[in-house]
Amino acid sequence: MTVAASRRPRSRWGLFIAPVLLLILAVAWSGFWFYATSQAEVAADAWRAQEAKSGRIYDCARRSIAGFPFRFEVQCSGASVSLVSQTASKTPFTAKLDNILVVAQVYDPKLVIAEFTAPATLTDGVTQTSFVVNWSKGRSSVVGLPAVPDHASIVFDDPTINRVDGSVQVPVAKAKLVELHGRLAEGSSRDNPIIETVVQIAQGSIQGVHPLLAEPFEAGVRSKITGLKDLTPKPWPQRFRELQAAGGHIEIVQSRIQQGEMIAVAAGTLGISPNGRLDGELQMTVAGLERVIPALGIDKMLEEGVPQATLDRVAPGVKSQDLNNLFGALDRAIPGLGKVVKQNANVGVAAGINALGTESTLEGKKARSFPLRFADGAVMLGALKVAQLPPLY
Incomplete structure (x- = not known):
């Protein structure tokens, strides 16, 4: 037998294995992505229904999901939030927003980032007073979804609030930067959580209340809230009642306000009286107090x-x-x-x-x-x- 006769034709199947496997993987990934998006919509609807029972009603005029293949991008156009029974007066409050974009990565679904498109319109349901809120950039991040968040932040650059008076917008407040951060410091979301919050305001001012507040100021407050049973959705008045019944309190760990030459720091603990008002004491230290007194007029x-x-x-x-x-x-x-x-x-x-x-x-x-004492409000x-x-x- 010759060498040529002993040769066998090579199989070409090996050339197709890699493309076929890649095609199967792509089809499987596509199926996973579309299944995950459908589950995300189901989870979002369940969350909205749960929030509605607590008096916080969220809605979208138009909702769409995109971002294939590695992201989930949820567009909510014509967003609205109605707050009912969230304050002691039970005054309904409505906020309308042009657009919200929510983004999550497939490989890290517990980190959700959102961007808000200005402006927003806020309306008091009793007086029908409206406010227009603007900002150059608004975003938030939440860690821990779909369970109760472990950490959440919201940041606005150049926010302004104007009251609508007929066809005129009257300035109410503005700032260069506003930040709010919250995290689960101790416990768990379902058992005696302790929440730590941080608020930062840069170059803030409030118009129409007192000339002193119209001058730019810097403010930062770090606090801890104890006495909560859990973090399940519920109206805030109910949550405050639970905190009061459990003997909980709001600890102002650190706070600082600066306005020109005046600097004030404070720390202390505030509780809630049976009447639902703040009780407690803050120890304050103020430099430049003599500059504030004349400004009070x-x-x-x-x-x-x-x-x-x-x-x-x-x-x-x-x-x-x-x-x-x-x-x-x-x-x-x-x-x-x-x-x-x-x-x-x-x-x-x-x-x-x-x-x-x-x-x-x-x-x-x-x-x-x-x-600085707080006696029943x-x-x-x-x-x-x-x-x-x-x-x-």
Whole structure:
């Protein structure tokens, strides 16, 4: 037998094995991707139904899923959120958003990133007051889905809030940057979780409340919330009731506010009274307090007369007529004395606040340390009532 006769034709099947396997893998991957997207829609619908039972109703005018082959991209156009029974007053609140894009990678489905397209319109269901919220960039990230998130963040660049007054938008608030971060610090989502939150505001300002708040400020607050039973969806008033019944509290671990030369830091613990209002005490240290007092305009307020509503807020029990009569009596006794007292009111108030605490140092500057008390929603600076907070439930 010759060498040529002993040769056999080579099989060509080996040339097709790799392409066939690749085709099978592509078909299998495509089936997996489409099955996963259908399951994602089912999970999203189940989550929306669960949230609706808690008074938070989410909806999309148009929803689509794309991103094949390695991503899930969910587009929600004409998004809306209706909040019902989320506050003590049970005031309904609606937010409408142009578009939300939610992205997850196939290989890491527990990390979900979302981008929000401005503007958003917020409407108070009782007064029908509307606000327009704008931003240059809005995004969020959630870790831990589809279970209850372990960590969540939301960040807005250049946010602004304007109140709609007819055809005019009136500025309400703005900032260069707003960040909110939350994470599960201890426990589990289903058993006594402890939540840690961080809020950061850069170059924030609030218009129309007081000239002092219209000046840009920097703020940062880190807190821990204890006393929650779990993190299952439920209305916030119900969650606050559970926290109060369990003796839970909100610990302000660290906070700092700076506005010009004024710097304030505070830390302490706040609980919830049986009436649903904040109770507790923060220890504050403030540098540059003498710069804040004149900005409050106390001398001008006294010169123009003190409204009873203002006295009820800052000095309960003092009558406006009595105070005005006092200044009139001073002027009658010694002409001009009442005016002198009014013009030096800021000095007296500053001295009174300085007497509340102790001398201290903050970031190399002279400062005062004193307690800021919360008594059933009333915010007290010594014996002076500076604010009244609404109930949480």
